[in-house]
Amino acid sequence: MLNVIGKIGLAASALAFSASMASADVTLQDGTVLSDAPTFIVTYIEADAASSDAVKALIEDQTSASTQEDGNLRFEGLQRIGQDNHFVIIEAWASADERNSHAASDHTIAFRNTLEPMLYAPYDERPHVGLDAADPSSIPAGDADTVYVITHADIIPPEQFAPCDRQVDASGPCGNAMMTDLAEFSRDHDGSMRFDILTQSNRANHMTVVEMWDSSASQAAHQITDAKKAFRNELSGIPAAGGVNPDPQFVLNMLTGSLWDERLYTLISN
Template sequence: MNVRPTADADVVDGQEDSGRKDSPVAKTADSEPWKRVPLCRLAHFLLGLVILPSSLGGHIHAQAPADAARYAVSYVEVMPSARAAALAAFKPYRDTSRREDGYVRFDLLEQVGRPGHFAIVELWKDQKAFDAHGMAAHAKQLRDRLQSIRLSDYDQRPYKALTVAAATAVGSGQALHVVAHVDTVGGGQTDAPGLLTRLAEASRTEQGCLRFDVLQHTMRANHFTVIEIWSSRKALDAHAAAPHTRQYRDTLQPMSGSPLDERLYKSVELGAREALLERAPRDQQS
């Protein structure tokens, strides 16, 4: 069937459709070439656009922070003799949290050389999920169980992402975690986000860097927490001596509101199977 537009009517196979004088010019397959592309090919093309970036490069690549995501970094110290009791309290808390809507990640860390000094890093999908978690019975039960053995209050701090990167290979038992708290004063409140972002971008290119994320306090914009994972002590020492690290510290010093609080941790596994599940995508867990 041949279709050709006329000035004031549609003509189909030489027959005028006089009842459609005001209709738009008839469209052909040639006027909308995308209609000739099979849907399966279009789907494969779009999928390729998603997959291709993941196959390029060997460094950690920064991701645009999901503005809705919420982090919680908590600190608690318990009596060294009560370490086992603390772990027994953390495990059901972690397991139950994993089943909540909006749960993304849970990391339990213990300070190197200081048994019973823990840091808990949690990631929740959004503020709603984080708030619901805070009201959950198992969240209250954790604090109740720690109450009689703690040496300090359960200090939980809420954050949003300033700059985060895609997860890389899981660190071995030799991996070292660093949690650093940074607060700035004066003009540093404006300059600090850029300074920390540049540090993160440079550090992610280093050999042995498994994670380098910078979080910003949700209520105090001049407070930040830096979370790092290094494959070994050698990699961490090389990072400390790197030119961009030294430049960062020199620039930070005059704008810092307190001495840099940097603590070294090791990951605490709450069971081998649970550790593997913890690092698997949420929809693959059983």
């Protein structure tokens, strides 16, 4: 049974945040609170291709040390399929305070300092809370066959809640409801091991989708389901059954400020 950590209400048209030294909870304008327990971290690492093996070894060592720390719920190192000098680290911590203690630890500081000369892009670490996410303890461990999919989603703020003028029907579904609906129907697809929607703590219209599939075949089959196709169409501001607009001058009226950029990874450490 999935333990849903957070769901967004549909009444608000803008977002507000509240944070203190003791809390990184995210409060929506309608009063909905997304808890920072657990706190999720998604980190993108892009390295010199010649350093791929060295970076992989560093991430493996960092995983071993981090999983021993108080408050760690999950720590996964991933390597991008087809571009093996790109990595992602997915972390879950019982609280923001415990995650902050980890960030200040000697082994984390040494990890980042050793990694830095091998990078060709900045170390891109993004804190998140659960928008619609499973209890980390309920998620099965990945293995060599598991396909991870990490997607950065950038919903244009006025399109998060009704009225969303870029949608075919301004009453919705709008951006946030579309994201939580995506998680719900995807979890029912064969081979789904995890389908979490995380929202950035400092910018709640930016989200990260974290998927786990038991095989590449299951992930590929999910992609071509009617429900997934409808989601992609609606995200583009066209009818769910659309795909190609008959008007040759038609410009997609995206609800997003960026591409829906799905990236596939394999597990290297957990």
